[in-house]
Amino acid sequence: MYYYRVTIAYKGSNYFGWxxxxxxxxxxxxxxxxxxxxxxxxKITNYQPCTISAASRTDAGVHAQGQLAKLSxxxxxxAERLLLGLNAALPDDIRILTCQPATKSYQPNRSSISKExxxxxxxxxxxxxxxxxxxxxxxMISGEPEExxxxxxxxxxxxxxxxxxxxxxRDKSLSSYVREIFYCDILPANLSPLANDVYYLKIVGDGFxxxxxxxxxxxxxxxxxxxxxxxDIVGHLSRHHESKLSGKAKAKGLHLIAIKE
Numbered sequence: 001m002y003y004y005r006v007t008i009a010y011k012g013s014n015y016f017g018w019x020x021x022x023x024x025x026x027x028x029x030x031x032x033x034x035x036x037x038x039x040x041x042x043k044i045t046n047y048q049p050c051t052i053s054a055a056s057r058t059d060a061g062v063h064a065q066g067q068l069a070k071l072s073x074x075x076x077x078x079a080e081r082l083l084l085g086l087n088a089a090l091p092d093d094i095r096i097l098t099c100q101p102a103t104k105s106y107q108p109n110r111s112s113i114s115k116e117x118x119x120x121x122x123x124x125x126x127x128x129x130x131x132x133x134x135x136x137x138x139x140m141i142s143g144e145p146e147e148x149x150x151x152x153x154x155x156x157x158x159x160x161x162x163x164x165x166x167x168x169x170r171d172k173s174l175s176s177y178v179r180e181i182f183y184c185d186i187l188p189a190n191l192s193p194l195a196n197d198v199y200y201l202k203i204v205g206d207g208f209x210x211x212x213x214x215x216x217x218x219x220x221x222x223x224x225x226x227x228x229x230x231x232d233i234v235g236h237l238s239r240h241h242e243s244k245l246s247g248k249a250k251a252k253g254l255h256l257i258a259i260k261e
């Protein structure tokens with residue numbers, strides 16, 4: 001087998017997440033990112049055996065600029081020609097950004113040191129058509145400096161090593177819900193003149209639980225609405241509760257930006 005490390009960007013709006021639901025990806029009822037890449041590889045390799053393993057299995061509707069994956073092929077191809085061939089065979093909303101030879105031992109899901117995600121949202125009164133499928137419209141957030149500062153203060157509560165049991169989808173197979181957040185803040189997104197009043201949550205951590213970032217964003221939305229306080233967040237970081245502070249935010253604002261190895 002021959003192995004390649006690839007960086008992948010995709011717009012997740014039309015896909016049911018990263019992970020293919022079966023090996024028969026040519027007949028996927030619900031299209032996935034992995035399935036589309038495997039189909040493209042099949043064409044390039046004349047339907048020889050191939051596998052893909054990714055560093056992060058993003059959910060339906062989530063986007064990426066820096067997904068990492070390992071391609072395992074049964075024939076050797078020049079890395080640059082493989083990149084060009086894949087991009088020619090893939091739909092316009094999936095792109096291979098880099099491709100280089102890798103080793104058999106390389107495992108992207110285990111080699112990552114940190115992952116960076118952004119959650120984009122617009123505080124405009126009327127949603128902007130240019131960002132409608134990549135940023136969540138949150139008109140209840142005014143964008144006033146005092147409100148943004150409140151959200152930023154909440155972000156700092158997430159920084160550090162915490163038990164995020166109350167901020168994820170619970171999984172009985174997990175032995176621990178502890179994760180470390182290295183950075184978390186709300187920043188303005190400079191998309192003018194294409195769109196105004198766009199912000200994003202930038203969060204970097206050693207790993208994230210299922211739906212964790214979307215629940216954190218949901219918590220910030222509840223805070224902006226006045227439904228919860230900073231003390232409520234502290235309490236839910238301190239001990240387990242059966243009920244969550246909020247629902248999870250929609251997927252379309254979430255972007256996997258980079259994975260550090």
